[in-house]
Structures are given as structure tokens and as C-alpha cells.
Amino acid sequence: MDSPSRQAAARRALVARHLPWRRRLGAVIRDRVAAVPLVCAIRGGVLPAIVVPGAMRCGTTSLFGYLAGHPQLAPSRRKEVHYFDLRFQLGPAWYRGQFPRPGRDACGRRRLAFESSPYYLFDPRVPARLHELVPDARLVFLLRDPADRAYSHWRKNRRDGREPLSFADALDAEDDRLAGEEERMLADPRFTSPLHQYYSYRRRGLYAEQLARWRLHFPERRMLVVDSGRLFAEPARVFREVIGFLGLDPWEPSGFAVRNEGGGSDPADDDARARLRSWFADHERRLAEVIGWCPSRSRAVPAA
DSSP states (O other), rough: OHHHHHHHHHHHHHHHHHHHHHHHHHHHHHHHHHSSSSHHHOOOOOOSSEEEEEESSSSOOOOOOOHHHHHEEESSSSSSSOTTTTSSGGOOHHTTTTTTOOOTTTTTOOOEEEOOOOOTTTTTTTTHHHHHHTTEHHHHHEEEEHHHHHHHHHHHHHTTTOSSSSSHHHHHHHHHHHHTTTHHHHHOOOOOOOOHHOOOOOOOHHHHHHHHHHHTTSSSGEEEEEEHHHHHHHHHHHHHHHHHTTTOOOOOOOOOOOOSSSOOGGGGGHHHHHHHHHHHHHHHHHHHHHHHHOOOOSOOOOOO
């Protein structure tokens, strides 16, 4: 049997092998340049009033696109800023630089900046970090049926070349892949874990415990939890609810196009998905106790 250190080394080798090195290097260079004090000063920017922290593969890309057109809002320069999870070491000046100077709307009101980074919900360090910098932020969470979310997550990893395993084998490997990663993240503020980020198929679906962490730092009146199934089944109605929660004027986009579609499913994975749904049953009951409902199963959520 391999020692724990060898198992950990094997896990990290897996990540290095399945993350394209050119993309990693390019992202590091861009972030380092953007963190130079002069660049930060030139870019200016503000702190966001609204954050969409996830969950991943639950429609955050579509919601970001809908909100970006609202005349009272100013979106971040890129949809997924990932400051509070992956780029925290770059500092608040860098974060401000991710938001353009927002200007004013037709009524002379300053537009509100917002961003969406779907790893925020799952990273245990983010709620405290975000509250320290933007304690008055309004938060919009999207939740999807956790078994469907996990499958969409796996399919994206396969498309991106990160996942060599079948869906069933990836679920079986998850505990080993993630062993000790969260503990390292909590012990070292600078540590980022690609394993925790990319291979957390089941654990990202434990919404009740994740929302509980956020409620330790933000009052419920600043948190809106949205059923992704409802967003795509009746987008205009749900979008009005989101706008109302954010205190914005009534408005809606010309259409509700689905962004970042995740594709269909393979019948060969049906058994693994059924087992996963059974595994989530107790967790969904706990979620219902926390927010009063569980994400829809009857409506397909086609996007991230």
C-alpha cells in the first residue's frame, strides 16, 4: 500500500498533468502584471455591492449575463474574478482594479459593481474574507439538484481534459483526491488546491453546510438562495425576484439566452447518478431544514 505522502504526490501529479500549462502560465503573468501598484492605480475601480458566489454549474454564467445589462449595474471586467479564493494574495488594490469606474445611470445614481465567482461558495475561507472587505454586500446563491450538478461538473472536466476517470470511478476517487486538502487551505492562507477546486463532485453538493458558513458572517436578509431549475424554467419571474432582492428598478433583458451549456448525458452513467442521488438524500433533508426547499429535479438546468 502506498504511503500517504506518495498518495498525495500522485494526486498533485494528476492535477499538473490535466491543467494545460500554457493557460496556467498565462493567468499567472496577467495577474502579476495587474497587481503592480501603478497598474492598480491606473485601473482604479470600486468594491462590489453584489456578489454571486456560486454554485458551480448552476447557472451563474447565465445570471451574470442577465444582470450585466441592467442600467444600474456595472459588471466586473471578467465574470470570474476569483479574488477571495484563488488570488487573495494579490491584495485589495488588485481586486478593486477588476471593476471599472462604474459611472452613473440615466437618473444620476452611481451604478453598482458586481461579480460572480462560483468557487466562493465552496472555499471555506471565503465568507470571512469577503465579509471583512465588503460586509454590506448582497449575495445571490444558485443551487441545482446536487447529483445533476456533480455530473455536469464531471462532464466539464472531461471536456477540458482534466478528468481521465469515468463518472463512477471519479466519485469513488473523490475522498482520496481531496484528503487533507481543506485542512491545508485553512492552515495556510496562501495555499490553493486544484484538487479541491476541480475534483469535488460530491462535496460541492453539500449546500447546507456551505450556506451555514456564510450565515456565520452575513445576515439572512443579505442572502438570496435561488433554485436554478426555476431560473431556467421561468427566467423572467425569477429574474424579477432577484432584481427586487437587490433593490434595483424593474428591468429585464431582451431575452434569456442560456450561457455555457453543459450538454446531455450518457446512459452508461445512469447507475452512478442514481447511487449519487441516494447518497445525497440525507443532505437534502438537512438543506430543506435550512432554507425550506430543495433544488428542482423535474426541470433540466442546461448551463453553468
